[in-house]
Amino acid sequence: MTDLLPTDDTYVQEYANENTPLGDLNELLLNTTTTGAYFTRVFFKFDISNINLMYVSSVRLYFYTLDVTQSVSTSLDKLATNWDEKTVTWNTKPADLGEISSFYINGRDDNTWNSRDVTNYVKSISSDSVAFQLRPYGYDNKHANISSKEGTHPPFLRITYDTNDYYLSTTGSDSNDGTSWANAWASLLYASHYLYDGDTLHIEYGTYTEDIGVDGIQFPNIGSSGIKLLPSTTSDTYVSGNEVKIELI
Numbered sequence: 001m002t003d004l005l006p007t008d009d010t011y012v013q014e015y016a017n018e019n020t021p022l023g024d025l026n027e028l029l030l031n032t033t034t035t036g037a038y039f040t041r042v043f044f045k046f047d048i049s050n051i052n053l054m055y056v057s058s059v060r061l062y063f064y065t066l067d068v069t070q071s072v073s074t075s076l077d078k079l080a081t082n083w084d085e086k087t088v089t090w091n092t093k094p095a096d097l098g099e100i101s102s103f104y105i106n107g108r109d110d111n112t113w114n115s116r117d118v119t120n121y122v123k124s125i126s127s128d129s130v131a132f133q134l135r136p137y138g139y140d141n142k143h144a145n146i147s148s149k150e151g152t153h154p155p156f157l158r159i160t161y162d163t164n165d166y167y168l169s170t171t172g173s174d175s176n177d178g179t180s181w182a183n184a185w186a187s188l189l190y191a192s193h194y195l196y197d198g199d200t201l202h203i204e205y206g207t208y209t210e211d212i213g214v215d216g217i218q219f220p221n222i223g224s225s226g227i228k229l230l231p232s233t234t235s236d237t238y239v240s241g242n243e244v245k246i247e248l249i
Contacts, residue, residue, distance in 0.1 A: 002051070007045050012089055018090040026152075028147075031142075032073075032138055032143070043131065044061070053125070057119075062114070064152075067143075067145040073104060074137075076100045076135075078098050079094055166185065167203075172185050178191060
């Protein structure tokens with residue numbers, strides 16, 4: 001599992017601040033009025049360039065409501081990414097790309113985490129970033145204050161991965177898919193780029209000599225859940241290369 005903080009988040013406001021960037025505030029205002037003036041929209045943008053979406057099983061957007069006046073009817077929308085929090089205004093707001101879901105932010109949701117499933121949309125993205133909009137609707141003088149990334153409870157995108165078993169063997173090949181002993185990989189360095197949170201790598205007894213460089217073996221896709229490295233026997237298994245030795249017991 002990986003939690004991504006926004007690269008940008010802000011809100012834009014119609015009428016009173018339609019040409020004013022509201023920037024990097026601690027709180028984001030989601031607001032409706034009886035006249036339609038002073039409406040706001042809340043924006044979030046995330047960098048997903050290091051996420052391999054092929055292995056993702058679910059994605060949820062989390063945001064924290066600090067203060068809610070009654071229940072706010074809200075749409076969660078897809079949003080174009082050609083904006084930044086320092087310069088975007090109501091009059092320069094990015095294109096709304098369609099609704100993901102609609103829901104209520106309840107009046108009893110003061111100091112509460114809210115989350116929405118965005119899996120299908122995120123997995124359809126082919127660019128390095130993804131953005132969302134919270135859009136209130138109705139003319140009813142209601143609002144919700146939401147913590148920003150500068151606030152006490154930053155919003156985040158929670159990425160959950162499929163979990164799989166992979167295999168490493170002294171007789172394997174890095175052209176294999178690593179999903180069985182018969183199709184095992186040959187090097188831990190190669191395997192490290194394809195292991196995700198919750199995965200298990202079964203390692204055959206033996207010595208693996210690899211050129212792992214001065215930085216050693218990194219696991220770029222591993223988050224808080226980690227992975228399991230399981231030797232196939234109780235004997236020591238180790239990887240050595242460039243005078244670096246990793247012992248798995």
